[in-house]
Amino acid sequence: MTNKVLILGGNGRIGGSVAQDIATNTDSEVILTGRSTASKIRDIQLNHQPNHKLNPQLRFLSLDLANIDKLASEIAKSNLVIHCAGPFHHRDTKVLELCIKQGVNYLDVSDHRSYTIRALEHHKDAVNANVTAIVNTGIFPGISNSMVRQCVEQFDEPEKIHLSYVVSGSGGAGVTVMRTTFLGLQNSFEAWIEGDWKIIKPYTDREIIDFPSPYGANGVYWYDMPETYTLPKSFPRVSSVITKFGSVPDFYNHLTWIAAHVFPRSWLRNSRGIEFLSHVSHLMTDVTDRFSGIGVAVCAEVTGTKNGNSLVCRANLIHENTAIAAGCGTGTIAQLLLEGKLRKAGVFPVEEALPTNLFLESMETRGININQDWI
Incomplete structure (x- = not known):
């Protein structure tokens, strides 16, 4: 069966870049959500593409994160949820908690320590649910x-x-x-x-x-x-x-x-x-x-x-x-999770979850060179 990836905040530049990376490197169905109507989300994404063409694997869905029932329903249908709906300074961890409750793996592009601290507090719950949750992905x-x-x-x-x-x-x-x-x-x-x-x-x-x-x-x-x-x-x-x-x-x-x-x-x-x-x-x-x-x-x-x-x-x-580099960072981990190459129950920052060999291999396939030297 085709994997389904739910991207919250998919009408933004970062969410759209993550979606394009996943659609390019996997055969997953990618659902992009936002508070706008599905047609408007699609139009926004279309305008973000250099050649104004969308990958046919992408699907668009109107979803407000405040609608907990609909959010929970969409998470339950997914193999992986990626939270890109920032800013994360004042976000709660409801999405992560719903993923843990329903046994769905989770990624986010969070970029503030207050959210990171709150997310890491759910580590034991994720371990018990055998859920891999990785925060702070991106560039x-x-x-x-x-x-x-x-x-x-x-x-x-x-x-x-x-x-x-x-x-x-x-x-x-x-x-x-x-x-x-x-x-x-x-x-x-x-x-x-x-x-x-x-x-x-x-x-x-x-x-x-x-x-x-x-x-x-x-x-x-x-x-x-x-x-x-x-x-x-x-x-x-x-x-x-x-x-x-x-x-x-x-x-x-x-x-x-x-x-x-x-x-x-x-x-x-x-x-x-x-x-x-x-x-x-x-x-x-x-x-x-x-x-x-x-x-x-x-x-x-x-x-x-x-x-x-x-x-x-x-x-x-x-x-x-x-923005594309950020999409590659998150898309890399999404691909590894979907392919079963990365599995680590709990909530982790990316440096604890992603082995260096998998990181370098994935960057190389995306044409991103990490130059390392001694000084």
């Missing part, structure tokens, strides 16, 4: 986590993780990603530094990272990502985990810094303020995307000891379209 978090695992495994004693990301313009994503960016500036957060949890202010401590061509030297800043929380727990021997984010062109970094440190705090704590900043930013990237592109660069550096020597292992990834 960052997601592929970035696996790049860290790839480097950590090279050491006898890993000591420090430094993750940096830079995105060109909008990254090919929608206004939801803009909302996520500004929501991430609302509060200080804890980071694991020199063996202790320390309070960090978002968008501070600018650092220049030399990314591979065409990015080169770019500024990145402290930013609260789920990896800041999960990586110290996944790799407990590591004493420090640093996660930094930046934008291209660089003036977006300065504008974001101003939003974080100069604008009245009420602007970032008010939903209307977030909406205003998000829509203005999205309009700006509509213009600059033509010049900057919509790609992404990820650099994972792990410092540690190997054969008695102190070394740094560095993994780099470059992709021309951030």
